[in-house]
Amino acid sequence: MFRLKLLTFVLLLTIPLAAQTQADLGVVLSACQFFAGSPLTQQEQATIIADTRNDFATNPAQAAQDLQTLKVLGNQLSQMNDPFQMIEVRQQALVAMYQEYQQGKASPSSVVVLKRANPMAYSPGSGVLLLEADLVGTVDFLDLIQQGQGGSAMSQAQRQQLAQQIVAGFDSMPDSSKAFVICSQFMSQVLQSRLQSMSAARQAQFRQQLAQQQQAQTTMSADQYQVLSQISRNQHLTTMNILENMGEGGGYWEVVNKPSW
Numbered sequence: 001m002f003r004l005k006l007l008t009f010v011l012l013l014t015i016p017l018a019a020q021t022q023a024d025l026g027v028v029l030s031a032c033q034f035f036a037g038s039p040l041t042q043q044e045q046a047t048i049i050a051d052t053r054n055d056f057a058t059n060p061a062q063a064a065q066d067l068q069t070l071k072v073l074g075n076q077l078s079q080m081n082d083p084f085q086m087i088e089v090r091q092q093a094l095v096a097m098y099q100e101y102q103q104g105k106a107s108p109s110s111v112v113v114l115k116r117a118n119p120m121a122y123s124p125g126s127g128v129l130l131l132e133a134d135l136v137g138t139v140d141f142l143d144l145i146q147q148g149q150g151g152s153a154m155s156q157a158q159r160q161q162l163a164q165q166i167v168a169g170f171d172s173m174p175d176s177s178k179a180f181v182i183c184s185q186f187m188s189q190v191l192q193s194r195l196q197s198m199s200a201a202r203q204a205q206f207r208q209q210l211a212q213q214q215q216a217q218t219t220m221s222a223d224q225y226q227v228l229s230q231i232s233r234n235q236h237l238t239t240m241n242i243l244e245n246m247g248e249g250g251g252y253w254e255v256v257n258k259p260s261w
Contacts, residue, residue: 030261137184148211
């Protein structure tokens with residue numbers, strides 16, 4: 001049932017929405033910001049507002065119905081306790097927008113969202129996008145693994161090389177690894193927040209525990225791209241558990257606000 005609801009929402013999200021009131025515009029802007037994954041500039045907001053008002057002027061009855069469906073989606077998201085479900089909703093909507101963009105049919109609002117999310121690669125077989133922030137979060141995580149194994153922090157050149165490998169190999173990557181990667185933006189928000197609150201000694205302890213856990217589950221390798229091929233989405237849960245066991249908290253929703261509009 002959840003997937004059927006998701007499909008309905010995603011199909012409606014690919015249609016330009018509309019608004020009559022400031023509250024309605026707020027709903028559309030909040031939704032677009034969630035799918036974009038970061039705050040929108042004033043210019044981007046103006047583009048979305050103009051797009052939604054044009055849609056309402058063109059077909060007010062359909063626009064009102066679409067807006068109500070979007071409100072229901074916001075309510076659904078606000079009640080989700082599993083962040084992976086929230087990420088799935090976002091991915092499905094972005095993929096639908098991306099496909100329309102590739103066909104030259106994307107609305108101005110979708111174009112704004114996609115430019116902000118910045119897809120770096122697409123896997124048609126898996127139906128998922130590699131977004132820029134997910135790429136950064138993945139490289140950050142692998143850098144922590146390398147440091148926990150006794151290596152030095154990656155240089156900028158090493159980070160760029162690893163990022164290029166991930167982009168180039170994304171489509172052929174195991175689905176389990178893709179599932180890890182597409183969750184990395186949101187999960188990285190929690191991880192980075194916790195790390196910033198730790199002392200240098202506690203950070204080193206965390207990196208060591210993370211590396212030890214990783215060594216127990218994967219084949220040892222100095223090649224972090226090879227390490228990625230053996231990681232699944234469950235690694236994010238394991239990372240949160242390590243933080244919680246260290247007394248640093250592990251609650252995802254303690255750091256990230258649930259989307260709601």
